Amino acid sequence: MGIGQVASAQAAPPIPTEIEGPIEDWDNVNRILRVAGIDVLVSGRTTIVSPTADRRTARDGLVLGFNGWFKGPFLPGRSQRGFIGGTAIAIGTWDPTGGPLGTGIMVADDVFTEPAENVVLGVITSNLCSTPNCDGETDFIRGSNGPVMLPIDDRRMPANDIRVDSGFALDLTSADLVGVPYGMEGYYGDRNVATPDGANEKALHYFILDLTGPLDAFLANKDMHEVAVERANCRVGDELAIRGAVHSPLEPDGTPSDTVGSAKGVIQANFVLPNGNSVTRFSTDIVPDVAPGPSATSTFQLQTNLPNCPTSVEVLWQPDIGSTEPFATTTTDVDVRL
Template sequence: MKVTDEFQVPEADKRTFLKLLGGSAAVGAVGTGTVSAQEAIDAELEGPLEGVDEAAGTIDVMGIAVDVSDASMSSPTADLMIGDLAGDPFPGRGSTPGFLGGTAAPVGTTMDTGGVVTADTLFVEPAENVIVGAVTENTTETNGSNEDAINEGTFAVQDTVIRTAQDPRLPFSAVVEAGFTVDVSTVPEGSLAEVEGYYGDDGVLYAHTLVVEEGETDGQPSTSITRAECDDDDGELEVRGESSTPDGSISVYDHNTDELLGTTAIEQGDGSTGEFRLRANVEECPTVVRAENSNGSRDVSDVEVD
């Protein structure tokens, strides 16, 4: 089952740590034991967020200074700014400010001096906790939004109570497997669900994403990216997904730069829904793509890079 995020972001933690790119730099190091001081190398970190200096535009990750002044920042479901990183505490995390103590995954470059990483992107989350199992209780009622329903009623998966952070830095999304928004009050007990968020010190899982197998969709125009991958060697990008409407077109963008990567037609899927598949050649594989539907909806997804 795929966890689909409305603002999904670059999960640097899904890829290799601390890669060296640039064949010339690597070759130059052979036999000398050094890399030219003029060559930047790619760097990726995944570790605890230990400090934030908003004025300097830097953060500390595992004791490593990271310059995020020009980085695109995101949580699993929202775009962020540096001032969001160490703000008010999230519920269930005591007095710890914002994302401090959580996971930070910057992706960027570093030189051979100083040890500073200059980030192009930064992904943060309080923790990555997931439950896949049965909906064991659902007394929620439709009260205008899924977030209100989850927090005012009781929704549990494997007897663990699910709430949301009620914080714009970590907004909540509830969808069926195809990626379309579901009314959580219609999800039957005993059905399969996957919930992702962070487990609080109060025994509650604070969710940012809920994916269910059964339930009624809200009927609003929706788009879902179900697969996005790119071959780093030859620049072949493939993006697949589904649309709540069986016709129209999908435009795919690099979410970090807003560069249009390609447009493709929506084809008839099962019933009244549609499917799309885009193949494009790119000079550099994006880390996050955005699909915009001619029906007005959109979705954002991380890209799996080979």
């Protein structure tokens, strides 16, 4: 066999493919998802996620079937089953002989799905909260004099707990939130739902609802030191950037009760790089929040150059460098970007 014959017999490298568009249909027999008129083959190796859930590890730990995910029960406030009519981002490769007709098809490695991408930044104009997460039977929150905002109660895309933007958990029981700025991510329903405040209307269904702080009086763990990470981003070969907040103990009414103060100490970050090396970095960039009165909350930043990125990081709020008794600790995933 000549050199030319060897070269022609070698398999061509896979051709990468990607599509973002509306989800038109799901063929459960052939496992084909139609996105913007293009057929996408889904297999057991395909990772399928929404903004807050993975098909393999949905909220209750049970694996959802493909049909249950794509074309199952109606998501709250929607008139089409599952994610039909929503948006998908599929990433994979081209199989030139695949598909029902053997004429070629895109094979998905990863599929991201959501009903829509609706984002609202506004101000809360009315609310009633009887539970810590404001999700009781009669609880509601309205923003900017618009429709009611409801948490998504579906294992395929469950709502996160409401938090202050610094990342701290809140206890909103009996809270008056009128005038508080907020950010919401989710979707605007296309059919009316009965709302807790007695209306019957289309609603904003959220998976994220963050309130802008400081909201010291509503902190769930106000009687203790606490550290939270708002975001941890890392770009491969460049920089790890961590932003978060700390708060010292407060009285029940939200006034500071700790002489240490939240702007004292150092932030310590511990993480392990892909090569197994353990790394520790410190930051003293802790700045008190500006509030109408004394605030027990401060924000911090930590930045460091790295050749590679960790997938998670442990963050400690320490009295000083070398301390073995931190005020508070937390662990968070790192958003790694190439």
